[in-house]
Amino acid sequence: xxxxxxxxxxxxxxxxxxxxxxxxxxxxxxxxxxxxxxxxxxxxxxxxxxxxxxxxxxxxxxxxxxxxxxxxxxxxxxxxxxxxxxxxxxxxxxxxxxxxxxxxxxxxxxxxxxxxxxxxxxxxxxxxxxxxxxxxxxxxxxxxxxxxxxxxxxxxxxxxxxxxxxxxxxxxxxxxxxxxxxxxxxxxxxxxxxxxxxxxxxxxxxxxxxxxxxxxxxxxxxxxxxxxxxxxxxxxxxxxxxxxxxxxxxxxxxxxxxxxxxxxxxxxxxxxxxxxxxxxxxxxxxxxxxxxxxxxxxxxxxxxxxxxxxxxxxxxxxxxxxxxxxxxxxxxxxxxxxxxxxxxxxxxxxxxxxxxxxxxxxxxxxxxxxxxxxxxxxxxxxxxxxx
Numbered sequence: 566x567x568x569x570x571x572x573x574x575x576x577x578x579x580x581x582x583x584x585x586x587x588x589x590x591x592x593x594x595x596x597x598x599x600x601x602x603x604x605x606x607x608x609x610x611x612x613x614x615x616x617x618x619x620x621x622x623x624x625x626x627x628x629x630x631x632x633x634x635x636x637x638x639x640x641x642x643x644x645x646x647x648x649x650x651x652x653x654x655x656x657x658x659x660x661x662x663x664x665x666x667x668x669x670x671x672x673x674x675x676x677x678x679x680x681x682x683x684x685x686x687x688x689x690x691x692x693x694x695x696x697x698x699x700x701x702x703x704x705x706x707x708x709x710x711x712x713x714x715x716x717x718x719x720x721x722x723x724x725x726x727x728x729x730x731x732x733x734x735x736x737x738x739x740x741x742x743x744x745x746x747x748x749x750x751x752x753x754x755x756x757x758x759x760x761x762x763x764x765x766x767x768x769x770x771x772x773x774x775x776x777x778x779x780x781x782x783x784x785x786x787x788x789x790x791x792x793x794x795x796x797x798x799x800x801x802x803x804x805x806x807x808x809x810x811x812x813x814x815x816x817x818x819x820x821x822x823x824x825x826x827x828x829x830x831x832x833x834x835x836x837x838x839x840x841x842x843x844x845x846x847x848x849x850x851x852x853x854x855x856x857x858x859x860x861x862x863x864x865x866x867x868x869x870x871x872x873x874x875x876x877x878x879x880x881x882x883x884x885x886x887x888x889x890x891x892x893x894x895x896x897x898x899x900x901x902x903x904x905x906x907x908x909x910x911x912x913x914x915x916x917x918x919x920x921x922x923x924x925x926x927x928x929x930x931x932x933x934x935x936x937x938x939x940x941x942x943x944x945x946x947x948x949x950x951x952x
Contacts, residue, residue, distance in 0.1 A: 566605060568716030569922055571630065572597045573645035578633050585632025590930030592632035593923045598649075600919055606712050606720050609699060610675065614657055616665060616721045618944045620739040620916065621714030622652030623929040625771070625845075626868040627706075631926055634870050643707045644700035650714025650942070651706030654729070654738035664741045665714065666725045666897050667704035673722040674699050689749065689891035704891070715919065715942055727897050736910030739941050744774045744900035744909065745892040750866045751778035752896070753889055754839055757862065760785035762822060762837040764815065764856055768792035768801045769932070770912065770939050771867050772843035777907050780805035781899075785839065789822075791815050794933050804907065812852065819856040831855055832878060838862070845869030850886075857884050864889050916943035 574597040581596025592598075608615070627649050629635040651667035670688035671679035674697025682690035695701035702708020705721065712719035729738050754760070763785040765772055776790060790806040791814075792798045801809045810818050816833060819825065825835035836858040842849050842865045850872055853863045859882040866889045879886065892900075904910075914937035917925035922942070929940035 566603055566717040567919055568601060568603050568648045568712070569598055569650075569919060570601050570603065570646045570648050572599070581631060582633025585634060588927075589632065590628065590927035593926040596631060596633065598631055598922070600922060603716070605718060606710070608720055609710055610722070613720050613722055614726065615718055616653070616655040616657060616663065616726070617718050618650070618653050618655040618714045618716065618942075619662075620654050620735045620913075620941045620943055620945070621650040622739050622743070622939055622941045623926060624652055624743060625769075628926065628930050629868065629870055632930070636871060639703060639707075642694050642701050642703050644702055644709040647702070647707050647709050648713035648716045648719070649706050650716070650719075651704055652739055652742040652941070653714035653719070654735050654741070655714070655719075655944075657726070661728050662731075662738075664727045664729055664738050664897070664901070665705060665719075665721060666727055666745075666892075666894060667706055667742065668725070668891060669694055669699060669702050669704055669708060669711070670724065671697070672724050673697075686893055686895070688893055715922075717944060724894075727894070727901065729901065733901075733905060734910045735945070736913040737904050737908065738910075740774070740909045740912060740939065741897060741900045741904055743770055743939075744778065744904055745896040746866065746890070747771060747774035747778040748782070748900045748903065749892040749896045750775055750841060750864055750889045751782040751784050753887070754779060754784040754841065754864060755782045757839070759783065760838045761787065763788045763839045763841065764819065764837045765790040765806065765841045765843060766812070766815070766849045766853060767843035768797035768809070769843065773797070773800050773804050773912065773938065774909070775841055775843055775866060776801055776805040777903060777909070779841070781903055781906075787822075789815070789818060789837075794936065796936050796938075797933065800912075800938070812849075815852060816856055823858070835859070836861060839864065841866060843867060845872075847872040847874065850874055854878050854884070857882075860884060862887060866890075912938040913941055914938050916941050918943055
């Protein structure tokens with residue numbers, strides 16, 4: 566079968582890091598990602614199934630890996646060679662169309678008894694992702710044994726399969742995984758009670774989906790979002806933001822909304838109760854610390870890159886930074902409903918066949934400036950490309 570495979574080749578990874586810093590997405594042309602022919606994967610257990618991807622999205626964590634920017638923290642929980650791709654809609658052998666839930670929890674790994682987090686249904690907190698009868702894997706798409714969506718076929722445990730209705734388009738279905746991440750974040754935010762004001766930093770795929778999820782889960786009243794590009798401004802307003810501003814304007818707007826004073830260096834004396842950072846860079850996290858209220862919370866959604874932060878204000882103002890990564894099956898089920906309500910398949914801006922992976926990855930890495938949101942690989946026959 567044809568698959569894009571990422572191998573452990575340190576020299577090529579370094580080259581990808583250099584290329585990715587020169588131009589986003591260029592790591593695909595010089596790094597350890599290659600289109601190869603592979604034998605079919607073995608089923609890890611009698612109850613496992615084969616999933617043939619139809620569409621498979623390209624996300625920020627994929628891009629960070631390809632451009633050599635991912636943290637070394639992940640090395641012990643990834644197995645090589647792996648096939649990327651965890652945003653997947655595909656077909657089972659019995660004809661069922663389903664979305665992949667990529668979490669490799671205790672049940673998936675055959676660990677008995679399961680950990681306390683898995684027993685409580687919080688598979689996002691399972692810490693046994695390097696154990697059991699599978700090779701280590703942050704999730705499907707980073708595990709040698711499971712394969713990933715950037716291929717003609719992968720394998721999955723029944724716990725990872727969520728059948729979808731016939732009237733849901735493939736484009737809407739491939740958005741369910743990132744939307745589940747957004748739903749998980751919105752529910753975490755709502756658990757603290759309704760917020761008077763929320764700031765969402767970033768209006769890429771995850772930021773836009775988080776806006777929709779915050780509204781659906783009743784997490785707050787007034788929401789302001791930052792966006793760099795005109796199409797992001799329009800989409801952010803349509804998905805729930807009351808105000809949308811460029812990133813540089815956010816501190817000024819928060820000051821206006823709260824009556825805050827400005828200290829030397831730009832720190833505000835007051836701010837919004839909740840900041841949801843959907844970018845995860847040093848700049849975005851620094852801004853989050855600048856505009857969060859004393860005693861407020863910063864929710865970091867997705868996978869941040871390497872950062873160097875001055876956390877003095879975190880201590881002094883008794884605010885908190887909380888990570889928010891992955892999801893539960895319940896989050897997926899809610900995301901499936903929400904995706905239908907908002908017709909989120911429209912956020913899939915372009916699809917590419919695997920053979921054009923360098924183009925696809927460069928497009929995904931520069932989606933915002935090219936007027937796009939989500940870029941995906943198209944494994945359907947015949948392959949279709951929408952530009």
